[in-house]
Amino acid sequence: MPSAPSSIASGRRRVLDVVTSLPVWATIVLVWVGGRVVSTSWLALVYPLAGRAMPDNAIWGNDHGFLRFLTAWDGQYYEQISLHGYPTTLPLDSAGHVAQNAWAFLPAFPFAIRFVTVWTGMTFEVAAPLIALAAGLVAAFLLHRLVRDRAGEAAALWAVFFFTCGPLSFLLQVGYAESMFLALTFGALLALEHRRYGLLTALGVAAAFTRPGALAIPLTLGVIALVRLVRLRRSDERVLDGFPLHELARVVAAGAVMVAAGLAWPVIAAHVTGRPDAYLATEMSWWVNFIGRVQFVPLSPWFLTTAKWLGVGGVLIVIGLLVAYPVWLTRRSTRTLGSTTVLFAGAYALYVFAVSLPMASTPRLLMPLAPLFGSPELVAKPWMRWTLVTCALAGQPVLVAVLWLLGPP
Known part of the structure; x- marks a missing residue:
């Protein structure tokens, strides 16, 4: 036996x-x-x-x-x-501050659901x-x-x-909306890999109206284009030979359109509600239970949260992550995944660190980094x-x- x-x-x-x-x-x-x-x-x-x-x-x-x-x-x-749809008047709490409301959530996913429910009766x-x-x-x-x-x-x-x-x-x-955002993001990275800039633009714009964080896609595109230009100059090769002018124009156009889409939602929220800080105030209403009512300063939320709950030790943990993560991304084994994946992993992590609090939703926000599992x-x-x-x-x-x-x- x-x-x-x-x-x-x-x-x-x-x-x-x-x-x-x-x-x-x-x-x-x-x-x-x-x-x-x-x-x-x-x-x-x-x-x-x-x-x-x-x-x-x-x-x-x-x-x-x-x-x-x-x-x-x-x-x-x-x-x-x-x-x-979205409220035209923002709800306020008893102290007159903006309360949690639908403007924190982007429209692509719920509008896709509306399309399906209208046409199928679901x-x-x-x-x-x-x-x-x-x-x-x-x-x-x-x-x-x-x-x-x-x-x-x-x-x-x-x-x-x-x-x-x-x-x-x-x-x-x-x-x-996670599944939709992940599909759009991975599709956009593939389009970038194959230099299909029209498809990249369409997917990047759709992602920008699905979940926050899509600005990492044009940032990745910009860094890749800059690296190509620098390498061509260092190799004494004519830039227009290795990076044709028509392709450079498409890169610039794709990046500009995706950046505009990524920055559009706060502008739309301000226009509809009549309040310039409608989107930011709405997002900040979720922070109150974690760190109280504070002013938003980019790159500070992780330090504020860890200092509040863990003291100096928490700040040191954040500093350790800021050192360890780039080191891991630049290791030879990680670079095997290709420059597009590695640069996006850095750009997207920078977005998460710059504008979000480390809390229960943080692991969910990190799901677009799934290519690193390879x-x-x-x-x-x-x-x-x-x-x-x-x-x-x-x-x-x-x-x-x-x-x-x-x-x-």
Whole structure:
């Protein structure tokens, strides 16, 4: 009789043989479906506690059905936007400060839901998770292509696994805009890789009206273009030979349009509400419970938060992250992912650090960094792979319970 460990190893090999014999697209779908089954199972296990454990502001009204549970928290604002649009008058609290409202959420996702509900008759509770599911599957395919082109097939499939089965993967099937933003972002990075600037512009503009953070895309484009120009000059090559004028013009136009789109929402909010700081004041209303009422200063939120809750030690942790992250990005193994992915990872992390607080939603904000899961440093060594697999599968029920059940992801 074979020993138990050898039987387990043999079974694992058989499973891997079956998976590797499938077409790549089928493997991605299989991993995606498996991840959604796992996430749905954990959400279903936590769901019976929704009526008792979730805060009052998690689900508005008395309907605590499972679909309503999947569209809780921010999903309620997306529903309000989908059904009624944005308020023309900002709500105020008892002290006269702007209160939390729908202007903090961008329109592409709720308007897409409205289109589907109008044409199909679906309710918001059905359409929102379905759109998130579809966009998440598209994001998985685009992530695979983005990593595969630089780091190879194995690294790409591991990146897809960590993305679709990781601790935060349950957010890819709830009423949040994450899936749509990830699909648009990965698509934009692929378009940038292949220098398809028209497609890049369209995806970058759509991303800018889906979730904050899309300004990292034109920043990445600008740095790549600048690096190309510098390298051409250093090699004594005529700039126009290696970087044709028509291509340079398209790069500048694409960057300008995406930057304008990324800065447009505060202007739109100000125009509709008649208040110049409508968007910023709305965003800051979420900060009050964490650090009190403060003035917004770029690059300061992480220092303010860690100093308030952890003192000097917290500030030192932030400084350590600011040193360690760029060092890791510049390692040879990370650079295997290609300059587009690495530069975007730096640009997007800079955005998160510059304008957001480190709080429960921070891991969600970092999901666009998923291509980094394909780094050979993380997937080349078996012990590292299985450590990440264990953390991914064990971490999801913890985050479902802590974030989705107790307070807002």
